[in-house]
Amino acid sequence: MTTAVSNFKSHLAELFTQALQTVAPDLADSQKVVMDRPKQAQHGDYACNLAMQLAKPMRRSPRDIAQALIDALPASPVVGKVEIAGAGFINVFITTAAKQSVVRGVLQLGEEFGRINLGEGRKLQVEFVSANPTGPLHVGHGRGAAVGDCLCRLLDKAGWDVTREFYYNDAGAQIDNLTLSVQLRCKGVTPDDPAWPENGYRGDYINDIARAFIAKEAIDADYQHVRATGDIEDANSIRHFGVAYLRREQDLDLHAFKIRFDVYSLESALYTDGKVEAAVKKLIASGHTYEKDGALWLRTTDFGDDKDRVMRKTDGGYTYFVPDVAYHLDKWQRGFTKVINEQGADHHSTITRVRAGLQALDIGIPKGWPDYVLHQMVTVLRNGEEVKISKRAGSYVTLRDLIDEVGCDATRFFLAARHPDTQLVFDIDLAKSQSNENPVYYIQYAHARIHSVLSQWDGKLDALAGADMSALESEYEQILLQRLIDYPQTIESAATDLSPHLIAFYLKDLAADFHSYYNASRFLVDDEKVKLARLALIAASAQVIRNGLDLLGVTAPEKM
Numbered sequence: 332m333t334t335a336v337s338n339f340k341s342h343l344a345e346l347f348t349q350a351l352q353t354v355a356p357d358l359a360d361s362q363k364v365v366m367d368r369p370k371q372a373q374h375g376d377y378a379c380n381l382a383m384q385l386a387k388p389m390r391r392s393p394r395d396i397a398q399a400l401i402d403a404l405p406a407s408p409v410v411g412k413v414e415i416a417g418a419g420f421i422n423v424f425i426t427t428a429a430k431q432s433v434v435r436g437v438l439q440l441g442e443e444f445g446r447i448n449l450g451e452g453r454k455l456q457v458e459f460v461s462a463n464p465t466g467p468l469h470v471g472h473g474r475g476a477a478v479g480d481c482l483c484r485l486l487d488k489a490g491w492d493v494t495r496e497f498y499y500n501d502a503g504a505q506i507d508n509l510t511l512s513v514q515l516r517c518k519g520v521t522p523d524d525p526a527w528p529e530n531g532y533r534g535d536y537i538n539d540i541a542r543a544f545i546a547k548e549a550i551d552a553d554y555q556h557v558r559a560t561g562d563i564e565d566a567n568s569i570r571h572f573g574v575a576y577l578r579r580e581q582d583l584d585l586h587a588f589k590i591r592f593d594v595y596s597l598e599s600a601l602y603t604d605g606k607v608e609a610a611v612k613k614l615i616a617s618g619h620t621y622e623k624d625g626a627l628w629l630r631t632t633d634f635g636d637d638k639d640r641v642m643r644k645t646d647g648g649y650t651y652f653v654p655d656v657a658y659h660l661d662k663w664q665r666g667f668t669k670v671i672n673e674q675g676a677d678h679h680s681t682i683t684r685v686r687a688g689l690q691a692l693d694i695g696i697p698k699g700w701p702d703y704v705l706h707q708m709v710t711v712l713r714n715g716e717e718v719k720i721s722k723r724a725g726s727y728v729t730l731r732d733l734i735d736e737v738g739c740d741a742t743r744f745f746l747a748a749r750h751p752d753t754q755l756v757f758d759i760d761l762a763k764s765q766s767n768e769n770p771v772y773y774i775q776y777a778h779a780r781i782h783s784v785l786s787q788w789d790g791k792l793d794a795l796a797g798a799d800m801s802a803l804e805s806e807y808e809q810i811l812l813q814r815l816i817d818y819p820q821t822i823e824s825a826a827t828d829l830s831p832h833l834i835a836f837y838l839k840d841l842a843a844d845f846h847s848y849y850n851a852s853r854f855l856v857d858d859e860k861v862k863l864a865r866l867a868l869i870a871a872s873a874q875v876i877r878n879g880l881d882l883l884g885v886t887a888p889e890k891m
Contacts (some may be wrong), residue, residue, distance in 0.1 A: 337444060338434045338819040340366045342409055343377055343423060347868070350403040351381065354396065358388055366423075367726060368817075375414065375422030376813075382419040393419025430812045431800035434864075437815060437871035438796035445819045445878055449826055450491030457483050459673035460585070461498040464577040465509045466724060467536060468584045470709040471675055473730035475756060477746035477884070479673035480590050481831035484882045489826035494667070496594040498658065501574050503651070508532065509577075510570040516541035517563040522725075534725030540576045544568075550575040566727050584731050588739060589884050602656050610692075611642065611649070613748075619691040634687035656688035656768065663689070663696055670701035671829065676752070679705060704829050706751035710749035713759045728780055737762040740885045744771040747883055748835035765891075770839050774876060775888055777842040781873040782889040784854050788866055795870050799862035806846040811868060814844050818875050822882075832884070840881045845872050 347364045355362075358576050362384055366377045382397035389396060396417045400587040404413065412427035428684075432762050437444045459479025479496075487493045500506075512532040520526060522533040525565045550744065557575040560568045571876060601607050611627075614620050620642065621632045627643035642653050662670050674680075681702055690694045711718040711728045721729045733742045741762040748770065785792065816838065825833040854865045877887040 337440060339409060339425060339429070339433075339816050340699065340820045340823070341447070342407070342542075343379075346405050346407055346410070347379055347381055347400065347421075349405050350400045351385075353403040354399045355389055356386055358385060358475065358567065360605050366857055369422065374416065374420075375412075376425040377423045378416075379421040379423065382415075382421060386419070392624060425591075425816075427804075428483055428801070430809070430816065431803050432813050433812060434798075434800050434803070434871045435796050436865050437874050438485050438867065440614075441874060442878060444874065445822050446488050446490070447819055447823055447826075448490040449823060450486065450489055452490065452492055454494070455486055455491040455497055455669045455671070456494045456662060456665075456667040457486070457673065458496045458498055458670045459483075460581075460590070461500070461674065462581060463500045463505050463582065464574045466532060466534060466577065467721075468730040469724065469727040470711060470730060470733060470757065473588070473673065473733065473742065474706050474746045474751075476585060476588055476590050476708050478669055478704065480743075481747045481883055482671065482673060482829060484705065484884065485826050485831050485834065488822055488882060491669070492510075494594060495592045496596060497592045498598070499574075499578065500598045502599045502685070506570060506574065509537075509573050510566055512537050513540050513544065513562060513569050513573045514566060514865050517545055517569070520661050531746075532725070534579075534721075535723050536580070536725075537681075540573050543576060544572050550579055559582050565667070571597075577870075584729075584734075587734050588730065588743065596658065598658070598663075600656055601657050606656050606661055607649060607657045610660050612654065613660075613694075614642070614656075614688070615740065617691055617693045619650065619693075629688060629691060631684060631687035631691070634690040636683050636687050640684055640687075652684045652688065655681065655685050656797075658699060658812045659685060659689055660692065662701070663694075671704060672701055673704045673706070673751075676705045676707050678703075684699070702829065707754045709746070709755045709757055710758065711757045718759070732759070740775070741771050743884045744835065748832055750830065751831050770835070771885060773846075774838045774842040774880065775886075776891055777845045778873050778876045778880075778887045779889060780849060780891040781795075781845070781869045781876075785866065785870060785873075788855055790863075790866070791868050795863060795867040798867045799860055800867065802858075802861045802864040803868055805852070807851055808846075808865075808868060811844045811848055811872060814841050815871060815875055818879070833878050834882050838883075840878060841863060841876060841879070845869065 343366045344364045351362060351364065362381065364381055366379055369375055371376045382393040382400060385396050386393045394415055397419045400421065401413050404776045408840055409425055410423060410427040412424040414422045414531050416422050423553065457479055459474055460476050462468055481538060482496050483493050507530060508530045509529070511528060514533065515527065517850065522531065544559040545563065547559045547561040549556065555575055562568060588604050614629060619633060621628050622632065625645040625823055628639050629642050631640045641650050643649055659670070686699065689700065690698060718728055720726055721732050723729060737759060745757050745762055746755070760771055765772055821833055821837045824833055852865065854862065854869065856862050865872045881889045
């Protein structure tokens with residue numbers, strides 16, 4: 332019986348690393364072993380170009396080095412054959428028994444199948460959504476929520492200690508506009524009135540806040556307790572109540588979207604706690620600032636910006652990037668050596684400024700810190716036509732609109748299933764359809780189909796891990812086995828590239844492989860050995876579907 336290996340790619344990389352230490356011990360620390368999947372099956376299951384990397388520093392031919400590496404390769408029940416190809420590529424063929432053993436590995440590890448130790452338990456923070464508390468969450472926020480939450484789930488599975496954070500921009504001009512809009516509705520002024528400000532908020536939710544304020548309602552939440560005074564001339568009270576009201580509403584939307592956060596940070600607290608002033612003092616002390624035209628400037632051109640930036644305006648107020656620098660300094664001081672900001676593409680221009688400000692602090696923050704994942708816009712279609720507004724929001728489609736119409740699962744999957752930097756078309760009709768064209772339905776249906784077969788069998792699932800897998804020899808079975816083998820490697824790629832959509836792509840391929848197998852095969856056959864092996868294979872497939880859907884925050888129904 333072959334010992335189950337849960338990650339063939341990592342296993343082979345470790346074997347070649349050991350061989351490298353024998354063949355070229357002086358170069359072992361400077362060379363990274365990379366195992367790739369060849370595009371053509373005749374070139375093996377995995378390929379390694381390590382010999383070609385070593386040719387120049389070792390001053391030997393790649394083929395000679397390749398042979399030396401093969402000779403030094405430790406024995407493994409996973410490796411069936413190793414060949415040298417072309418100029419010095421090393422092609423590795425996995426034994427059939429090792430491939431079959433992946434079924435046992437999946438069934439034994441269950442929910443933990445696919446977990447890797449890329450992060451090695453290091454602290455990592457993901458900031459996402461971070462919507463201004465000025466209205467209901469729109470579909471763009473929803474895409475940020477889906478991508479950000481999937482990143483957190485994925486990075487946790489990849490071995491990081493993940494903290495989820497929401498940053499509220501509860502200070503500045505937009506909050507002033509919110510306050511004025513609510514105050515005007517309290518006084519009976521509507522958006523149709525000529526006196527309505529150009530930048531005022533027009534959605535029905537503004538009237539809801541005004542009514543609640545006049546009625547002296549209270550906002551109770553874990554983070555605050557705010558009671559309205561009902562005094563429509565008290566702008567400060569209206570501001571606090573309006574922000575609290577919308578924060579609660581956003582929380583309810585995120586809860587319906589299965590999103591949770593560990594930390595909430597407030598822009599206003601950066602000022603009240605003195606963190607903005609402290610950051611400015613550090614920047615001045617670093618020598619990267621100067622006074623000009625009555626303003627304080629940061630010499631960001633020293634750190635790759637196209638021009639220097641004003642920090643403190645002539646009126647004494649700070650420009651918007653200064654609290655951003657203070658906020659990220661706070662993240663660094665909290666011990667997050669890796670930080671990922673998931674934001675809309677409209678934040679692209681702030682990246683250089685924030686990084687320049689952090690470099691100017693001269694406290695050892697690495698260049699290029701933090702990382703950013705930016706998502707593009709979402710277009711919503713119904714009946715082939717774009718949906719642009721929601722009655723409640725007034726000018727955009729809300730996240731709650733989508734959840735109420737197509738459900739949480741379809742909304743999450745569709746918003747996370749494309750690369751964030753591509754524009755996304757959300758087709759409501761497709762998301763609601765029960766057809767193979769709907770990817771989330773197609774994947775969930777595969778899981779339900781497997782559960783139906785296992786229910787008909789009515790045996791003990793725990794016993795399947797001990798089944799003889801040697802009967803899994805057909806072309807369909809070999810394809811499905813290889814797809815299961817690829818799952819931990821897909822997690823590694825998705826976590827490394829910060830690309831959770833790769834999980835969605837993988838699940839669609841896995842579902843397609845299973846459906847093809849299902850249509851071509853029978854499972855409850857008379858031959859007990861064949862039956863148990865096939866049932867074990869589809870049970871393992873169901874487990875991986877569940878694991879992958881969980882990374883996307885999507886359920887795996889047993890009946891559909």
